[in-house]
Every structure is written in C-alpha cells, then in structure tokens.
Amino acid sequence: MSDPVEFYFEFSSPYGYFAAQKIDQIAADNGRTCIWKPFLLGAAFKKTGMAPLVQQPMRGEYALKDWQRLSRYMDVAWKMPAVFPVHTVAATRAFYWINERDPDQARLLAKSLFHAVFGEGQDISTPQAVAAIAAALFVDKDELLAALEDQNVKDKMRAETDKALEKGVFGSPYFIVDGEGFWGSDRLWMVKKWLQSGGW
C-alpha cells in the first residue's frame, strides 16, 4: 500500500472540522490510510503573521456565515462555540498521549472533540473538559489528567507541531499526499484528483 495521507489540523479550526468529516473516506476510496496530526495553529500564525479568522475585519464576518452555510450544505451539526478561538493544548496533548498506544482510539477522541466544539459549541479548553469527553471512550480520567502534565507528552505535542511547520504546514486543514501539500477544506477535491491520478 502507498504512503498514508497526512491530515494536519487544529482542534479550534472550523474548516478542520469540516475536512475531518471527509478525509478518511477520500483516502480509503483511493486505497490509502490517513494519519491524523493535530497541531497548534498559533505556532504557525507566529511564522505567517496571521490571526484567527474571526478576529479579522470583514474576513471574520464572512467566515462565520460561511461555516453556517457549509454545515447546512454538508448536513453536519454546527454550533459556534461561545468561547472562540478555543485553547487546544489539552486536547492536542490528550490526542498524542492516546495515539502512542492506540491510533484508532486517538482518532475517535479527535472526532469526539471536534463534535463537542463545533457540533455542540462546547468549551473544551480545560483538561477537565477533555477528560470528560475521553471518559466516554473508556479513557481513565485520572490517568489522562496526569498525562496532560507529563513532560514527555508536552514535548511530543511540541515536536509534532514543529514537524508540521517544517513540512510547510501553515493552516488548518492541510493535507500531504506523497510529499505534495494541499491547504484548506476547499481543496479536498484536488486531494482526491491527486490521489486518483498520481499528480500532474
């Protein structure tokens, strides 16, 4: 089997949420697996000089409308969280801690977290909130809370974010297929074409 599709995203990214509904199927339809790689978009913003969309004049208002419109078109649950952007350090650390032993469970957690944030508008910024969501997947709450303060887990998340930036990832979602980068949920069609054709 060819290399997996790499799916980079930030848990606070609405377009990452929308892409998360589609990318596994697109990869599978083309005989590929998909690796989920959350990272801290704030670290990329420091390099690019960007700010969260909702804080940008004109672009922010458009984005709020666009997310609603996209959710209706895709028939995906949508509720803008009251606290936004979301602080995602706990969520991202939790993902990588679980991912070390069980990538499938980590992906389930990512889907649950995304649904909580954008499907239900929850605040997932605290370790407690993340642990409550993980508990529904039979992750021990105390173990998880301890892991979120473990230096190895902190270092792992930092290293994954650094690796993403080194690969040129500057936004969420971002996909890498055989070394080729694609930015944005609007580019899923191109990811699909690239997978089908091997590039052009």
Added chain:
Amino acid sequence: MSDPVEFYFEFSSPYGYFAAQKIDQIAADNGRTCIWKPFLLGAAFKKTGMAPLVQQPMRGEYALKDWQRLSRYMDVAWKMPAVFPVHTVAATRAFYWINERDPDQARLLAKSLFHAVFGEGQDISTPQAVAAIAAALFVDKDELLAALEDQNVKDKMRAETDKALEKGVFGSPYFIVDGEGFWGSDRLWMVKKWLQSGGW
C-alpha cells in the same frame, strides 16, 4: 431573467485570473449574465490588515506552487510576472472608461489584461502598457491615455472600489449571487450549486 452574477476581482490576483476562465460559463449555464467588476484589492487590504500572498511567509511559497499546479490542472497559460504584485490602477481605470460605453469590449480588455499578466508574465503597470493591449481591441491609444488622467474616470474607479468594500468584498475573486457572497476561485463549485438550487 434573474439578476446577474457579480464577479469582483483585482487584475493582480492569480485566483481572479483562474476564476475569470470559468465564471461566465457557470452563469450562462444557469441562465444568468455576469457583470465583471475589477477593484483595487489594496483598498480592501487596508481594512482587513492582509498583505499580498507572495509577501506572506510560508503562505507565499505555497501560493506560488499552487498557481502553477492549478494552471496545469486547468490547462490555462501561466507565467508568473517578474514584477509582482502588479500596479493595476491604469488597468482598472481603463476597464471602467471602456465599460461606460461598451461592457462587452471592457470584458474583452479584462481578459486580454489578465492573459498578458498571468498568461505571459507581462508588466501591465503603466498606462502605456495598458494602452498597447487595448489597441489590439481597436481602442484609440491617445484617447485612452487621456482618459486615464480624467478625473471622472479616476472617481469612477474609486467609487466602484468603495461600493465593492461596502458589499463586503475583501478578496479576489469574490462573487455575489442574489445578495449572497462567495470568496475564492475554490468556491466556484458552490456558486454553481447556489445558482442551481437557489440557496440552502
């Protein structure tokens, strides 16, 4: 017939160039005409705090690659101009001057200008360069050069840019269909669906 599709773009915008290859057909397929509305993207950048893509770390490198990839996929001529971004005041004024008497000819001029910039990598920043391109469409060179300094023409271009910003246009390309805004050449698929369905 329903209202025309409004197509807002900046002559220095590669994604505007790509959208220009498609939007008339999409409108026509849905029983609509399309109005072309160039504006000065720099005026929008002052409101949004954005900068030209090529000047943005990481995003600029991605964009350069993305334009080449898109041009190959769409089979559209592509040559990045040596001087970029392009100073487009002369081009935009010329468009509106011609548009007052002949919108079809103005659109032809827009297509010629876009092709010159991104199909051939020409510098169209000077009145002389714009006049040379317009001359191929039988526009009198001296008349055009005079018009580019005409206060009415200057005011018209400024007013069109102001009107675009008032409508929420902050990027290029930007489409308005029955009052609904869509940003980016990546959203042509959604413009199409919106036209077909009347919205959702």
